[in-house]
Amino acid sequence: MRNAFAAEITALCQEDPRLVLLSGDIGNRLFDKFRAQAPERFMNCGVAEANMMGLAAGLAMSGLRPITYTITPFTTTRCFEQIRVDVCYHDVPVIIVGTGAGLSYAGLGPTHHSCEDIALLRSLPGMTVLCPADSFELRGLLRAAMKHDGPVYMRIGKKGEATVHADVPNVTIGKGLVVEQGSGICLLSTGNMLPEVIAAAAELKAHGLAPQVVSMHTVKPLDTELLESAFAEFDVVATIEEHSLIGGLGGAVAEWLVDQDSLPRAKLVRFGCGDEFIHESMEQEHARERFGLTAHNIAAKCREQYQTRRRGLRLGAA
Amino acid sequence: MSVALDTSLEEMQAIARRIRGRLVQMSHRAQTPHLASSLSCVDILVAAYWGALDIDPSQPHDPLRDRVILSKGHAATTLYAALQARGYFSEELLDSYGTHGSILAEHPSPNSAPGIEAGTGSLGHGLPIGLGMAVAGRIQKQDYRVCVVMSDGECNEGSVWEAAMLAPAQKLEKLVAVVDYNKWQATGRSNEVMALEPLKDKFTAFGWSAYETDGHDIAGLVELLRNVPDGSGKPVAIVAHTVKGKGVSYMEDDNNWHYRIPTEAEVAAAHQELGLA
Numbered sequence: 001m002r003n004a005f006a007a008e009i010t011a012l013c014q015e016d017p018r019l020v021l022l023s024g025d026i027g028n029r030l031f032d033k034f035r036a037q038a039p040e041r042f043m044n045c046g047v048a049e050a051n052m053m054g055l056a057a058g059l060a061m062s063g064l065r066p067i068t069y070t071i072t073p074f075t076t077t078r079c080f081e082q083i084r085v086d087v088c089y090h091d092v093p094v095i096i097v098g099t100g101a102g103l104s105y106a107g108l109g110p111t112h113h114s115c116e117d118i119a120l121l122r123s124l125p126g127m128t129v130l131c132p133a134d135s136f137e138l139r140g141l142l143r144a145a146m147k148h149d150g151p152v153y154m155r156i157g158k159k160g161e162a163t164v165h166a167d168v169p170n171v172t173i174g175k176g177l178v179v180e181q182g183s184g185i186c187l188l189s190t191g192n193m194l195p196e197v198i199a200a201a202a203e204l205k206a207h208g209l210a211p212q213v214v215s216m217h218t219v220k221p222l223d224t225e226l227l228e229s230a231f232a233e234f235d236v237v238a239t240i241e242e243h244s245l246i247g248g249l250g251g252a253v254a255e256w257l258v259d260q261d262s263l264p265r266a267k268l269v270r271f272g273c274g275d276e277f278i279h280e281s282m283e284q285e286h287a288r289e290r291f292g293l294t295a296h297n298i299a300a301k302c303r304e305q306y307q308t309r310r311r312g313l314r315l316g317a318a
Numbered sequence: 319m320s321v322a323l324d325t326s327l328e329e330m331q332a333i334a335r336r337i338r339g340r341l342v343q344m345s346h347r348a349q350t351p352h353l354a355s356s357l358s359c360v361d362i363l364v365a366a367y368w369g370a371l372d373i374d375p376s377q378p379h380d381p382l383r384d385r386v387i388l389s390k391g392h393a394a395t396t397l398y399a400a401l402q403a404r405g406y407f408s409e410e411l412l413d414s415y416g417t418h419g420s421i422l423a424e425h426p427s428p429n430s431a432p433g434i435e436a437g438t439g440s441l442g443h444g445l446p447i448g449l450g451m452a453v454a455g456r457i458q459k460q461d462y463r464v465c466v467v468m469s470d471g472e473c474n475e476g477s478v479w480e481a482a483m484l485a486p487a488q489k490l491e492k493l494v495a496v497v498d499y500n501k502w503q504a505t506g507r508s509n510e511v512m513a514l515e516p517l518k519d520k521f522t523a524f525g526w527s528a529y530e531t532d533g534h535d536i537a538g539l540v541e542l543l544r545n546v547p548d549g550s551g552k553p554v555a556i557v558a559h560t561v562k563g564k565g566v567s568y569m570e571d572d573n574n575w576h577y578r579i580p581t582e583a584e585v586a587a588a589h590q591e592l593g594l595a
Contacts, residue, residue, distance in 0.1 A: 048480035050446065085440050
């Protein structure tokens with residue numbers, strides 16, 4: 001995803017003279033083309049993220065469109081105060097890009113994991129939270145973010161992730177993208193979980209079910225229209241994210257759900273990271289397994305909930 | 319736009335006295351603290367707004383204007399009183415300070431009154447933002463200066479020193495940081511709570527062109543501020559030695575006035591001393 005990010009901002013910097021790229025001393029060689037094209041609009045801000053975020057706000061207050069880029073926890077939790085005060089309180093169009101979000105950098109340990117960022121950033125007034133599923137969605141969302149007149153946070157993966165889309169999809173901030181139409185079970189995936197969720201859908205299909213798959217690339221503002229129809233028409237709605245169960249997409253959907261006047265038809269099932277740090281050395285695949293973020297587990301839990309729901313409906317009818 | 323070169327030193331000193339009188343009154347009326355912190359930076363803001371910076375109060379959004387960020391946002395009343403006296407907004411608005419619904423809150427809010435360049439209150443934010451504005455000026459080839467006024471206590475914040483390391487690396491010679499060095503922070507001597515000294519040498523060591531001056535000597539401040547950029551190719555730091563509570567004898571260097579609010583009698587006594595009664 002980060003190569004797609006570099007390619008897209010290199011193209012964007014030619015189209016928009018306001019774009020400025022700030023790096024927190026990462027992306028060795030990644031931005032060579034950008035730097036060759038617009039050296040005055042690239043700045044390595046060093047390992048000093050609080051200052052980088054304030055600097056970005058100062059640029060935005062002066063009419064420019066800065067994008068900050070570094071590893072997710074360092075551009076979110078590390079400088080949350082600056083995001084809150086300098087960016088959101090001033091309501092300026094800074095695009096904050098966190099690479100290696102969720103468990104992408106599992107092997108580097110919890111200092112580099114980021115399973116709290118969605119929860120924190122979506123609590124900030126005026127903030128938009130974007131989680132592209134693959135490099136194509138990233139390109140589309142980045143362009144949409146450049147047109148958005150306010151703070152945007154985008155959490156992206158690392159490199160070499162599987163792609164889901166064949167080309168840049170038509171994305172709108174705040175509108176979920178239906179990847180597969182279906183009925184009974186609705187799988188709401190955010191960010192890099194989508195390939196795994198599609199695999200879960202395939203497993204459900206093998207059991208004769210026809211799940212719907214949605215890429216919820218925007219966690220804030222939440223696509224409440226989509227949620228309304230999903231909770232009215234499906235039996236199970238599942239949220240899947242490489243983020244803590246506290247405050248992520250699942251948390252946001254649960255908050256929305258309890259405020260609804262009518263009883264939902266669907267049961268909400270949430271998949272995400274547990275409330276713990278991973279102290280042992282392990283790669284992303286195993287970190288996901290630890291939290292049940294696998295196609296098989298997602299499919300099995302959803303199928304079980306679906307069957308319970310259907311049985312309950314039949315008993316109710318009888 | 320034009321630099322206000324026509325204000326004499328005597329006039330600036332009189333303006334500073336009137337602003338001090340205002341601050342004491344505002345603290346009493348609105349029952350708000352930080353009076354002594356506000357009094358210590360009056361001469362710095364007067365020197366900047368009347369003597370040094372290229373500003374036009376009727377054009378507060380002119381892209382080419384010099385910028386002032388009051389990073390020590392707890393001295394908001396000084397900023398408000400100075401902006402009003404300089405002609406940015408009405409006396410009526412200034413009088414609304416701290417009342418329910420006023421845009422002039424206890425700390426400056428972003429995009430509130432004309433002339434307020436940034437919302438501050440949490441310390442250590444002004445220098446990074448000012449640094450961003452200075453970079454924006456370079457990118458957009460706009461020849462303005464950015465003046466950030468900080469407190470000595472504020473220099474406890476790590477973000478100040480993050481910015482202090484980046485600004486010289488970027489050779490941002492139109493950025494000037496003024497430290498209102500009144501020797502106190504909220505609950506103690508600023509050089510005892512943290513090892514602040516040698517402050518000027520710290521800025522020099524970080525790659526700034528650093529100066530030291532009497533922060534109540536308006537003429538000296540004007541000269542230093544007008545001289546930015548100073549030809550060194552470096553950002554400029556001015557360590558301005560000040561007295562907390564300056565101008566009111568019973569508040570001077572008494573840190574109780576970081577929080578204390580003057581009574582009606584104390585306001586009258588202060589005005590008497592300032593020759594405003």
